[in-house]
Amino acid sequence: GRQIRQKSDISFDFNKFLHSNSSGEQTISSSLIKFASIIILFIIKTFY
Numbered sequence: 595g596r597q598i599r600q601k602s603d604i605s606f607d608f609n610k611f612l613h614s615n616s617s618g619e620q621t622i623s624s625s626l627i628k629f630a631s632i633i634i635l636f637i638i639k640t641f642y
Contacts, residue, residue, distance in 0.1 A: 605635055 609630060
């Protein structure tokens with residue numbers, strides 16, 4: 595249970611980080627980072 599909570603907290607902090615850093619100047623890069631983070635989280639959920 596502790597590992598699942600830790601991973602969810604990490605993903606929550608990561609999403610918070612993405613939302614806080616998403617500015618009008620970096621919409622393309624932030625969307626690419628969000629897309630990559632979704633893939634990474636999907637891989638983590640698949641293998642763990």
